[in-house]
Amino acid sequence: MLGYVITEERGKADACLAEVAHRLHAEGIAVAGAVQVNSDRGPAQACDMDLHVIGPGRIIRISQNLGALAKGCRLDPAxxxxxxxxxxxxLDTDPRPRLLIVNKFGKQEIDGRGFRPVIGRALAEGIAVLTAINSASLPAFRAFAGGMEEEITLDPEAILGWCRYAVR
Incomplete structure (x- = not known):
């Protein structure tokens, strides 16, 4: 099962997916993945973007400081x-995760990089996947998903309901 939420509002899906991951973990459901947390740096600077890896509890900075006048993508591919x-x-831990949460299916995934191979592996191994996308990425995401995708309302209760059903 491949569930997704659509949002255009910066940070809204991130906060929602983080809440869902926390609540599922509290229910004893084995969850893997990463949720994004943005940290405001003030009005003159772009936010810092960090991925919080579910399970090991590691935090990885995925943004680069390119300077105040930079217009390019700030993603740090490394x-x-x-x-x-x-x-x-x-995905190889015990207990095996029953759900993979990926902060977003974005440009890196569209280009075949980022979390795309992990999403494919999880689906092939019967692990449900939940992600977020923006409307500009929807056509590429649908092409990747091949009809197995299911849109979920961006609401914690709706997402939790889908997750509980997906991991049953």
């Missing part, structure tokens, strides 16, 4: 790949 490696390793 940081992302480090987080991906940690998440993939959790």
């Amino acid at each position: 940081g992302l790949e480090q987080a991906v490696g940690l998440v993939e390793a959790t």
Whole structure:
């Protein structure tokens, strides 16, 4: 099962997925993955982006400080790949995760990098996957998902209901 939420509001899906991961863990459901937490640096600077890896509890910075006038993508691909490696390793832990939460299916995943291979592995091994996307990424995500995707309302209770059903 491959569930997704759509959002255009920065940070809304991140907070929602983090809450869902916390609540599922409290219920004793084995969850793997990463949720994003953005830290405000003030009005003159872009936020810091960190991935909190579920399980090992590691925090990986995935943003680069490119300077105040920079217009390019601030993603640090090395940081992302480090987080991906940690998440993939959790798929082999005991107990095996029943759900993989990926903070988003974005440009890196569209291009075949980032969490895309881990998502594919999880699905192939029968682990449900939950992610977030923005509307611009939806066509590429649907092409990747091949019809197995299911949209979920961006609401913690709706997402929890889908997750509980997916891992039963």
